Every structure is written in C-alpha cells, then in structure tokens.
Amino acid sequence: xxxxxxxxxxxxxxxxxxxxxxxxxxxxxxxxxxxxxxxxxxxxxxxxxxxxxxxxxxxxxxxxxxxxxxxxxxxxxxxxxxxxxxxxxxxxxxxxxxxxxxxxxxxxxxxxxxxxxxxxxxxxxxxxxxxxxxxxxxxxxxxxxxxxxxxxxxxxxxxxxxxxxxxxxxxxxxxxxxxxxxxxxxxxxxxxxxxxxxxxxxxxxxxxxxxxxxxxxxxxxxxxxxxxxxxxxxxxxxxxxx
Numbered sequence: 602x603x604x605x606x607x608x609x610x611x612x613x614x615x616x617x618x619x620x621x622x623x624x625x626x627x628x629x630x631x632x633x634x635x636x637x638x639x640x641x642x643x644x645x646x647x648x649x650x651x652x653x654x655x656x657x658x659x660x661x662x663x664x665x666x667x668x669x670x671x672x673x674x675x676x677x678x679x680x681x682x683x684x685x686x687x688x689x690x691x692x693x694x695x696x697x698x699x700x701x702x703x704x705x706x707x708x709x710x711x712x713x714x715x716x717x718x719x720x721x722x723x724x725x726x727x728x729x730x731x732x733x734x735x736x737x738x739x740x741x742x743x744x745x746x747x748x749x750x751x752x753x754x755x756x757x758x759x760x761x762x763x764x765x766x767x768x769x770x771x772x773x774x775x776x777x778x779x780x781x782x783x784x785x786x787x788x789x790x791x792x793x794x795x796x797x798x799x800x801x802x803x804x805x806x807x808x809x810x811x812x813x814x815x816x817x818x819x820x821x822x823x824x825x826x827x828x829x830x831x832x833x834x835x836x837x838x839x840x841x842x843x
Contacts, residue, residue: 604643605650611637612651616671627657627669683769694829697770698822702815704766708751708759709811712802717753719803722746726799729792732785736778739788741771746795753802777825780832787824791817 602610611633615621627633630648634641648669651657658672683692725746729739744767751760781787794817801810 604639605647607637607639608633608644608647609651612656621671623671625671627671683765694826697766698818700766701763701818704759704763705747705751705814705818706811708754708756708763709798709802709814710807711756712750712753712805712807712810713755714753714803714805716755717803718749719799722749722799725749726792726795729788729795732789736784736788737775740774740778743791743795744771744774750798750802777829780828781824782828787821791821794820 612621612627621627628636630641630644633644637644648657648659652659656672657669659669725742728734729742729746734742748760748763748767751763754760778784778787794813798810798813798817801807801813
C-alpha cells in the first residue's frame, strides 16, 4: 500500500469506528508519521488531498479552530469530479437536465413535511421576490432553494449530489440566464413556480409536487436551450439551475 493510501485508510477507519468524528482534530503530522510508519512529507501530501476533497480543513494559528479538523464536506469532492467531467465535455447540457429530473423528482416523491426546513426555504423565496435582484444574486438563491427542498426526502446523498451539481454548473447557469432575452419575465414565472412547488411539498402532496418540479425543470431547460443556441453558447456542458 502506498504511503498516501495508508493515511487515507487510517482516517477512514477512525471515522468508521467512531474514534474520530466531524469537528475533531487530527493528530499532528509528526504523530501521524510515527504512528503509521511513513514520512512526514507523505502525511503532508495526503493532507493536501484530503483538504481538496473537503474531508479536512487546515488552519494556522492558535485556538480551537486551528490545526487540522475533520469537516467531511463530500459535496466538495463531488464538485471537483463533476468539474472535470464538464471541462472534458464528457457531460453536456442534456445530461445535467436528465440528472436534475431524476434527483428532484425522486426527492419530491419521497418527501415528508416533517423533514422539511420550510423556514429556510421560505426565507430564500422571500429574498428572490425582490424584482430588482440581479440575476447574479437570484441564481445562487434559486439553486440553494432546490437543495433545501430536497432535504425533505431525508436522504443526505441526494442533497449532497444536488449541492455538488449546483456548484459545478454555476458559471454556465449564469451564462445561459444572461442569454434569455426577457429575464424579468422569466424570473417572475420561476418565482411563481417555486411558490407552487413549495406549497405542495409543505402540504405533503407528493404527486403534485413531483409534477410541478418536472414541469418547472423542463420549462426552464427548453427556454435556456433555445436562448443558448441563439447566443451560440449551448455547447458549454451544463444547464440552468432554476
């Protein structure tokens, strides 16, 4: 086993056994190197990999938030993987659309009002109701709203995948939104559809919520497809996250 694999295996085993938890500090590089019988340079390189994957956070200085802390933010690793897929054109506009339909329809069909964070969702809706809100500010709120709604299905992997997806396609989402000729009209429709989806989910009407989400995603997909094609930027590998 390579040195970095030794460190990765140790961290994984410690988390799985419960000896380490999210928020705990990892031992120092020297202690890890001595414990695992590898060089400090190997430990240091593995720490860089783990930090890029969102597994740990390293901070200098003193105090309880300094040092190397377990964060376990899997959406960061998934975002990196998705970014590579997008950059190499292995994933395109339609693939993202199909994935969103799959994830969000499933989340709606398996949602439970008892698990919904309706206060956060409604606060996002209120922010988006500002008609003077620039599209650059509207879209991140919009994407976060969809992620918050998905948590009502009580499946953290679905929400993590959606979160990673929204981070990966943010730039292209904005480019497509800018290509829409009448963004003010589109945003009004999106706000209305968001409210309708929110109401159905909060009231526990899964079937209606799933139908509204599908219509919502499809409608925006076709609109952005047409706008992107007209603007000549549909070749970019992602879709809007309305």
